[in-house]
Amino acid sequence: MLLNPAIMALVLVSLVVCSMLLLASGFAIQVLRHWNIGSGSEQQLVLERRTYLISTLLIWAFGFELMSLLLFIYNAESMSGQFVGAMCATGVLNVNGWGWPTLMLKIAVFFCGAVWLALNYLDNQGYDYPLVKYKYRLLLAILPLVVAEFILQLLHFTNMDPDVITSCCGTLFSSQAEGVAAEVSGLPPRNMMLLFVITGVIVILSGLRVALRGRGSWWFALFGTAAFAVALTSIVSFISLYIYEHPHHHCPFCILKSGHDYIGYILYVPLFISAALAMSVGVLSSWRGIPSLTLTVDSIIPRLSWIAVMCYLLFYLAAVWSVWASNLTMVEVWL
Amino acid sequence: MMWLFLRKQKYLIDFTLSSLLRRKGKSLGLLAVYILIVFMLASVTLFTHALRKEAGLMLQASPEIIVQRMQAGRHALIPADYLQRIGRLRGVTQKEGRLWGYYYDPAVKANYTIMTAGQVAAPLTEIIIGTGIARARGLAVGDYLTLRSQNGEAFSFEIAALLDEKSELVSADLLLMSPQAFRRLFNVPEGVYTDLVLSVRNPREVRKVAEKLTLQLPDTRPILREEVLRTYDSVFSWRQGILFVLLTGSILAFVIFAWDKASGLSAEERREIGILKAVGWETADVMRMKFWEGMIISLSAFMIGYLAAYAHVFYASASLFEPVLKGWAVLYPQFRLTPFVDGLQLATLLFFTVLPYIVATIIPIWRTSITDPDAVMR
Incomplete structure (x- = not known):
């Protein structure tokens, strides 16, 4: 291959x-x-x-x-x-x-x-x-x-072996061969939705706290990482369903395709940027004590936090919008 | 803050451009080689990708399953009663027998593909031909084409129509005649077909249907459209891969060339950097300037090379290596590929051309920028 x-x-x-x-x-x-x-x-x-x-x-x-x-x-x-x-x-x-x-x-x-x-x-x-x-x-x-x-x-x-017609052409091996599962199953959507909203609110609040007061950077990093993980599982668990308008299609990659208006980029790009920034904010804040860095740390952390908060907001708005605008209604089934 | 940063980069680019223009010969030499590398790789990529797309589009209209009878490991004629033996398979919307074959025409030393069609008015005397045959034999509608049958008799057919030029990629060598004429020409008895085709509406059922077929008719082999598509897909990317491997040599040569260019600074360039550092530039500034230099050269080479390759493939029919990638034949269709640019191909190309250049120049650039001003100006 x-x-x-x-x-x-x-x-x-x-x-x-x-x-x-x-x-x-x-x-x-x-x-x-x-x-x-x-x-x-x-x-x-x-x-x-x-x-x-x-x-x-x-x-x-x-x-x-x-x-x-x-x-x-x-x-x-x-x-x-x-x-x-x-x-x-x-x-x-x-x-x-x-x-x-x-x-x-x-x-x-x-x-x-x-x-x-x-x-x-x-x-x-x-x-x-x-x-x-x-x-x-x-x-x-x-x-x-x-x-x-x-x-x-x-x-x-x-270790990839593409399933192609062999030289004898067309002997049907595919009926014996097991196909590759193209599905990922998600976690129970009800709990995921709840967790998604909670982590979203917490991470934005803690980000604002860092941006405005300059305190709690480590908490922001921690919540940011958790929110990232929850967001990824939520995309698999329920957001993708709403985007595809199909109750069983959980794929986290198909949303990157043109057929879904490239909405995946609007979700993933801000999410990855904000998580990376949140982690960096946490790590950078530990060095405020060093005299030659105090000034830089004090000026850089609010700036990074603002960008991170904006990106998180963008992500959550895009996610909520894609659920809102979808023709799929699953809430009655799940809740 | 951001504004300041952007302004600084703008001045750096400005400076870099003018310094590149001051050394026209050297910059243009590098640019030419770079463009050539991008051009070659991009031509291969664009061409194979367009061919792969074309094959995929063509096969979209073909039947989901083709059933061929095998005898001693060879494709044999299939009796018509197999259609009844298949019976009613759930999911199969349509099934029919096909008659087709090849005819070697010694006059033009070419093979025609002969298929049967019902739309010929006078079954035994009229045929429809593809534009490739018409060109090769100099035929027009109303002319006669004589074919020698299996037992030596000559059959004359009147050309009732030409196939549409738009489908030339698939129909250049195609000759359509009635089933009756086909059976007489090739001496094929009534009650047998070349193969059977089955249409299946739901793609998920195709493999199940094929499995049932192999159980019901053990002496046949079903060929699935998805299998054919998959094979084309792999074969084309494999061919493309082979060409890339062959071109690796030239990429390596280019890497060495770029390394050499970047490390072999002329006395004048050394002095330039020395002066810059003496007037207060830091090592990081010099590296940033060199970074922009690399970017300007890379991006212009990439864009020019890619556009040239685009023109080469889609306007000049990739004349440089057409025979390798496409194969050849007497009745070759004249066609123009549908332009198709794909993000993955573009990214792959970037990795094959720009990445080696950047990697090759990092260390020479660093060496240049740590030069001490007094050492060069003395």
């Missing part, structure tokens, strides 16, 4: 990102061992210069990672024609056991990358690189995720 151009591109991107992170990690170990901002030694000078290279490498690496997340889903979507019973991306991810873990890891790497970039930005604002060691320790923690993602993705692609 490796001869599909999109798959080759995905493997190439993963390989490039992996090697970039490996390179950066080698440097991270050097920094953790020898970094001493007070020293004027040759080695310290080299390390300081190399931080520019490493930041650039990692900005690109995480940028590529984000694009590969999108490409991965598009590709799954477009390959659905090649497997028996796969009608959309869900079916292709179900082709073997590696599809969903790869997607999860890609999402995890996206958030880690976002937090790392925020930390890197903050670090560059302080004249004495106060966070240099923390940020490279975090990098060493991200590395295994990226390597695992590369391996899982490779396993996912190499």
